[in-house]
Amino acid sequence: MPPIKAINFGEKIIVSDISQNIVDQIPVNSEILKINDIPVLAYIKDSVSPFISAATPHWKFDKSVIELFYGKPQSKVNLTVKKPNGHLVKVSMVRNYYTNNAKEVMVVNKNLSPINIEIIDGDIGYIQLSSFLGGYVDSINSVFESNLPKLRRCKGLVIDLRGNRGGSDQAWERIAYHLISQSEFDLPVKYFSRMHIASYKNWGSNSTNPQLKEYYRGTVMEEINHSLYVNTIDDTLKLHQPLVIISGQHVASAAEDFLLLMKGLGRAKVIGEPSVGCVGEPMFVPLPGDFEVMICVKKYVNSDGTQPNDTGIVPDIKVIRDYDEYLKGNDNVLESSVAELKKLIHRL
Secondary structure, eight states: OOSEEEEEETTEEEEEEEBTTTTTTSOTTOEEEEETTEEHHHHIIIIIGGGOOOSSHHHHHHHHHHTTTOOSTTOEEEEEEEOTTSOEEEEEEESOHHHHTTTOOBSOOOOOOSEEEEEETTTEEEEEEOOBOGGGHHHHHHHHHHTHHHHHTOSEEEEEOTTOOOBOTHHHHHHHHHHOOOSEEOOSSEEEEEOOOHHHHHHHTTOOOHHHHHHHHTOOEEEEOOOOEEOOSOGGGSOOSOEEEEEOTTOOTHHHHHHHHHHHTTOOEEEESOOOOOOSOEEEEEETTTEEEEEEOOEEEOTTSOOHHHHOOOOSEEOOOOHHHHHTTOOHHHHHHHHHHHHHHHTO
């Protein structure tokens, strides 16, 4: 890729970061109009999306934007962009970031802490959880528990999951224990995994028995039972305030597990956009040539028979990020979440 990154507001593709060497020509927040003289949406449809693996259409598009500029190393890509001031500019860039990143220092290059906690609007606790990677478990727990005294004094809580691509459920476990009143709980889904019996599969190739045919086709699934989460936190130490969770783009995997749990138990109102639709359990299989394939080996099924990966976790209140407000430095989704939280607080 060249030293440039993009995000999208719906179908509007925006420069989110770029090398300091070229920022004068393409400022951050410029809009990508064309790639190699092809309108950007047509380019995505033809040259990016066919190579993207994703369960939901919205994640397929968002992921295409992430990989928009990928191509053969050292090849050139020609961009037509509209600057924030409205001026059009054409720039040719080289796909050399990974071999030349020492010289291509990015303007933003923002590495968020996995957890950030602050008090906003006077008495609302804001908890930003940007990653659930397993290596962050201890630091997430440490920061969260050190902030518990001031969070208990808040009238309401907002948890912001936007951008959290998941990692390990252990990263949110302690937080959930402090938010949920039940002493035992589990995600409100059933789990299934493929069942393989080689002899049945072999018999099914020439059998009229429907069950054996299913083994032959590899469609037989077995329900898996997990141990319940056991919550030993004393109820007097928990956070019982009204809670809003912000979801949206790039919220995936373990972050979706957290969403499923909090929404399914009725503990939080979810605001924003649908999550990715990427829950399950990955199995990694090494291949020759230093390649690796990742296969999902566990299926989640909702109580109504639907699957979270078909839609993502759908918010209770849909709020789409507003590009014009973004340019002004405003976060319309957070503002809507705080407004909804205040309604919940006043109903107490």
